[in-house]
Amino acid sequence: MVKGKYISALDIGTSKVIALIGEVQDDNEIHIVGLGQAPSRGLKAGMVTNIDATAQAIKQAMNEAELMADCKVDSVTTGIAGNHIRSLNSQGVVKIKDGEVTQADIDRAIETAKAVNIPPDHNILHTVVQEYIIDNQPGVKEPIGMSGVRLDTRVHIITGAITALQNIQKCVNRCGLHMDQIMLQPLASGQAVLTEDEKDLGVCVIDIGGGTTDIAVYTNGAIRHTAVIPVAGDLITKDLAQALRTPHNAAEYIKIHHGVAIATMDGLDEMIEVPSVGDRQPRQISRRVLASVIGPRVEEILELTLNELRRSGFPEEVLTSGVVLTGGASLLTGIVDLAEDVFNLPARIGVPQEMGGVSERIRNPRYATAIGLLQAARGDVYGSTVSGSVAVKEPGESLLVKIKEWLRNNF
Numbered sequence: 001m002v003k004g005k006y007i008s009a010l011d012i013g014t015s016k017v018i019a020l021i022g023e024v025q026d027d028n029e030i031h032i033v034g035l036g037q038a039p040s041r042g043l044k045a046g047m048v049t050n051i052d053a054t055a056q057a058i059k060q061a062m063n064e065a066e067l068m069a070d071c072k073v074d075s076v077t078t079g080i081a082g083n084h085i086r087s088l089n090s091q092g093v094v095k096i097k098d099g100e101v102t103q104a105d106i107d108r109a110i111e112t113a114k115a116v117n118i119p120p121d122h123n124i125l126h127t128v129v130q131e132y133i134i135d136n137q138p139g140v141k142e143p144i145g146m147s148g149v150r151l152d153t154r155v156h157i158i159t160g161a162i163t164a165l166q167n168i169q170k171c172v173n174r175c176g177l178h179m180d181q182i183m184l185q186p187l188a189s190g191q192a193v194l195t196e197d198e199k200d201l202g203v204c205v206i207d208i209g210g211g212t213t214d215i216a217v218y219t220n221g222a223i224r225h226t227a228v229i230p231v232a233g234d235l236i237t238k239d240l241a242q243a244l245r246t247p248h249n250a251a252e253y254i255k256i257h258h259g260v261a262i263a264t265m266d267g268l269d270e271m272i273e274v275p276s277v278g279d280r281q282p283r284q285i286s287r288r289v290l291a292s293v294i295g296p297r298v299e300e301i302l303e304l305t306l307n308e309l310r311r312s313g314f315p316e317e318v319l320t321s322g323v324v325l326t327g328g329a330s331l332l333t334g335i336v337d338l339a340e341d342v343f344n345l346p347a348r349i350g351v352p353q354e355m356g357g358v359s360e361r362i363r364n365p366r367y368a369t370a371i372g373l374l375q376a377a378r379g380d381v382y383g384s385t386v387s388g389s390v391a392v393k394e395p396g397e398s399l400l401v402k403i404k405e406w407l408r409n410n411f
Contacts, residue, residue, distance in 0.1 A: 130222035268287040350368060
């Protein structure tokens with residue numbers, strides 16, 4: 001536990017980089033003392049495309065946060081997303097050596113569950129325990145000390161492309177920072193905005209960022225599925241820029257301050273000014289026209305999410321608590337009503353929990369991932385994560401070799 005020390009988190013997004021610095025108090029609460037953000041120019045769909053530009057944005061955001069906090073930090077917890085992310089559920093079974101479950105038994109069971117084939121260019125990011133089963137007794141949360149013969153561990157494994165991990169690390173290292181942990185962004189967002197009751201009943205958190213829409217499904221209190229869809233808020237901005245023939249920056253401003261997701265809502269006759277390109281005069285359009293451009297793209301994002309859930313075996317009836325929308329695009333007027341129509345489930349906006357310091361300023365869905373990463377930096381880590389240097393996997397270790405080793409250790 002990190003008490004009385006500064007911790008920091010870095011949300012490296014497609015549209016912006018957010019840096020947070022928090023001080024862990026004696027009661028283990030986080031007091032946010034520093035916030036910095038900078039436009040992101042070096043990423044596309046969550047993946048680094050320009051190391052120099054990304055490093056520059058990280059440095060600018062960290063400098064702002066350090067100036068506000070009046071301190072220097074040398075390590076960060078950062079997030080990762082992108083279409084390279086893969087996930088699967090696995091299980092491992094071991095014989096309980098002394099008739100009573102110990103940490104060693106749990107470790108062996110988790111290692112057995114991790115003996116699955118993953119692409120040679122991928123590394124395991126997280127191994128999150130879903131539940132333990134002792135002698136066919138399911139739903140065990142804390143198995144240590146329990147008597148039994150056989151321990152079955154069910155886990156959710158998340159992998160990411162080695163090159164994507166290394167590029168993130170290069171950007172962080174160029175700023176003179178050490179990367180403590182790297183965490184999948186929808187896990188961080190879910191940690192920041194979901195309640196335990198929602199996780200128990202079944203819920204899907206949908207983080208609609210700039211370059212990616214990140215999904216995390218929870219049932220029975222544990223993570224069951226994660227996915228990243230490379231369609232998000234930047235495409236809404238692009239649609240507006242093309243449809244309204246306005247510069248990209250103007251389209252982004254209009255989306256944030258006047259965007260509407262449902263064209264049939266009342267009160268959309270308000271006129272707004274739209275800058276034109278070149279020397280042309282600005283024009284006046286109604287918010288209803290905006291909604292006719294924004295609505296179809298938001299509906300597409302939500303339908304892609306619904307299709308991903310169904311494809312992965314999580315139909316609507318599994319998600320008793322409904323869906324929780326977070327990320328910058330979740331602030332569009334009418335998006336909750338549209339989500340309820342698409343999913344036929346209750347929906348709400350996920351706002352991060354309150355913390356001390358400047359947290360009231362950032363109790364906003366845009367900061368959900370950053371706050372979740374800060375909680376992970378405190379020690380609330382979701383399973384094992386890649387930390388420090390991102391090592392390239394040694395080639396040649398097949399699933400068969402791992403099975404033989406497991407058999408030698410257990411029988």
